[in-house]
Amino acid sequence: xxxxxxxxxxxxxxxxxxxxxxxxxxxxxxxxxxxxxxxxxxxxxxxxxxxxxxxxxxxxxxxxxxxxxxxxxxxxxxxxxxxxxxxxxxxxxxxxxxxxxxxxxxxxxxxxxxxxxxxxxxxxxxxxxxxxxxxxxxxxxxxxxxxxxxxxxxxxxxxxxxxxxxxxxxxxxxxxxxxxxxxxxxxxxxxxxxxxxxxxxxxxxxxxxxxxxxxxxxxxxxxxxxxxxxxxxxxxxxxxxxxxxxxxxxxxxxxxxxxxxxxxxxxxxxxxxxxxxxxxxxxxxxxxxxxxxxxxxxxxxxxxxxxxxxxxxxxxxxxxxxxxxxxxxxxxxxxxxxxxxxxxxxxxxxxxxxxxxxxxxxxxxxxxxxxxxxxxxxxxxxxxxxxxxxxxxxxxxxxxxxxxxxxxxxxxxxxxxxxxxxxxxxxxxxxxxxxxxxxxxxxxxxxxxxxxxxxxxxxxxxxxxxxxxxxxxxxxxxxxxxxxxxxxxxxxxxxxxxxxxx
Numbered sequence: 001x002x003x004x005x006x007x008x009x010x011x012x013x014x015x016x017x018x019x020x021x022x023x024x025x026x027x028x029x030x031x032x033x034x035x036x037x038x039x040x041x042x043x044x045x046x047x048x049x050x051x052x053x054x055x056x057x058x059x060x061x062x063x064x065x066x067x068x069x070x071x072x073x074x075x076x077x078x079x080x081x082x083x084x085x086x087x088x089x090x091x092x093x094x095x096x097x098x099x100x101x102x103x104x105x106x107x108x109x110x111x112x113x114x115x116x117x118x119x120x121x122x123x124x125x126x127x128x129x130x131x132x133x134x135x136x137x138x139x140x141x142x143x144x145x146x147x148x149x150x151x152x153x154x155x156x157x158x159x160x161x162x163x164x165x166x167x168x169x170x171x172x173x174x175x176x177x178x179x180x181x182x183x184x185x186x187x188x189x190x191x192x193x194x195x196x197x198x199x200x201x202x203x204x205x206x207x208x209x210x211x212x213x214x215x216x217x218x219x220x221x222x223x224x225x226x227x228x229x230x231x232x233x234x235x236x237x238x239x240x241x242x243x244x245x246x247x248x249x250x251x252x253x254x255x256x257x258x259x260x261x262x263x264x265x266x267x268x269x270x271x272x273x274x275x276x277x278x279x280x281x282x283x284x285x286x287x288x289x290x291x292x293x294x295x296x297x298x299x300x301x302x303x304x305x306x307x308x309x310x311x312x313x314x315x316x317x318x319x320x321x322x323x324x325x326x327x328x329x330x331x332x333x334x335x336x337x338x339x340x341x342x343x344x345x346x347x348x349x350x351x352x353x354x355x356x357x358x359x360x361x362x363x364x365x366x367x368x369x370x371x372x373x374x375x376x377x378x379x380x381x382x383x384x385x386x387x388x389x390x391x392x393x394x395x396x397x398x399x400x401x402x403x404x405x406x407x408x409x410x411x412x413x414x415x416x417x418x419x420x421x422x423x424x425x426x427x428x429x430x431x432x433x434x435x436x437x438x439x440x441x442x443x444x445x446x447x448x449x450x451x452x453x454x455x456x457x458x459x460x461x462x463x464x465x466x467x468x469x470x471x472x473x474x475x476x477x478x479x480x481x482x483x484x485x486x487x488x489x490x491x492x493x494x495x496x497x498x499x500x501x502x
Contacts, residue, residue, distance in 0.1 A: 001107055004185040010041045011276055016221045016253050018045050024126045024141040027055040027110030034060050034068035038076040039397035040339045046081050057109050058088035064095050079365040113183030121145030121206040124215050128198045130246045136192035141185045143215060148179040152207035155198055156214045161207050162190035200252050221253045223271025225381050226315040227278055228259050228296035230267030236291055237266045243289035244268060261424050264294060269316060275381050296424045300377045303330040303405045317426040320412045323463055330405035332377040339370050340396040347391040355379040413438055416459040438468040446470040
């Protein structure tokens with residue numbers, strides 16, 4: 001038997017990566033920690049697998065731990081997720097215990113690939129990455145037909161034709177083959193030099209067979225969090241743009257468009273699935289492509305209805321229309337599902353209320369509680385995840401899905417340095433508490449901005465109304481530097497003169 005396994009990430013920011021992987025699979029293993037139990041992401045990802053019609057096989061891992069309680073975890077899987085788990089496979093990946101039984105169970109329970117070797121070629125592009133020598137390397141799942149070396153193929157969405165140079169499988173090292181048949185997963189190299197030549201989710205078909213339908217692929221996901229990224233050295237802009245294109249090749253949830261800032265120069269306005277996604281992309285750009293970057297504060301997408309009735313989406317606070325031309329601003333609302341031990345429930349509820357949350361549902365399952373809150377996404381993207389882990393000592397898990405846009409009293413806060421607006425520092429926030437936020441930013445900037453020969457005024461403003469101000473004091477000129485010896489009254493006279501502002 002040939003079994004291909006894909007390990008998917010658990011963090012909520014990468015739920016799209018999970019759904020993309022599931023589209024290429026015939027079944028899924030739901031691996032749950034025998035000590036920690038079911039987490040919120042496990043529930044969400046399991047439902048995604050069930051929606052795609054996959055056979056789900058429950059697996060309980062880390063049964064060698066002294067705190068392992070498989071019976072409790074089986075009960076949690078049945079109560080919280082709602083699938084039968086009496087025949088769950090008990091394993092320890094560390095010691096290898098139960099792994100042979102799991103492989104046998106996969107063969108018994110997971111259905112074999114559907115598709116025919118004799119049908120016209122249809123291959124789904126699961127992943128793509130750029131190799132500086134080979135060009136674009138695509139990971140494909142052959143649904144129907146056969147891909148052979150030297151065959152002519154067409155990428156369905158672009159209708160570009162290529163000749164297959166190499167095909168092979170990962171074992172986990174790459175091993176070349178002469179062909180890949182229906183049901184197999186492997187890599188394909190076809191001298192694709194354009195970075196966007198093989199979009200993830202696209203279909204590869206035979207160039208000699210006309211009118212072959214495209215596979216359903218994956219739905220395009222919309223980014224939820226936006227931030228500006230600017231290279232520290234302006235000469236690196238072109239290198240930065242190419243690096244983003246290479247990263248976007250196998251991460252279709254990453255979007256970017258050029259942005260010009262008066263203070264930071266040329267950069268890109270990038271869209272991410274969440275804060276962790278943003279941090280990983282920035283880290284990869286800096287580490288893999290040797291770039292030094294500045295990022296602006298992350299924001300979410302707002303819906304703005306103008307006085308003329310037109311509705312626009314605003315990703316950048318600088319693009320927000322003037323208050324006189326705005327009828328209402330709507331913020332994105334999410335449904336957050338949190339799994340937490342009972343003893344931390346009070347702290348979690350308090351945190352959610354502080355973040356303007358509305359409680360929707362609560363369900364007890366043994367010592368665990370599952371609670372659902374409606375929360376504004378803007379309150380979640382900054383520090384919610386860190387604070388959730390902090391107040392629950394790391395035991396709470398969290399998953400969310402987008403619900404709707406909802407009208408709220410939102411305003412744009414501008415930061416002014418010596419009367420000049422700094423576009424990169426503007427942000428949109430709820431009117432409640434905006435003055436506190438403004439004062440905090442102004443005080444922080446006062447500590448950071450170095451003193452000059454003149455006073456520097458730092459202000460926070462809503463429209464033309466200044467809500468907070470602080471001043472970075474100027475350096476005093478040393479008026480006594482020219483004195484040497486002599487009467488002390490001469491020194492005092494010069495200091496008095498300076499104090500009077502002369």
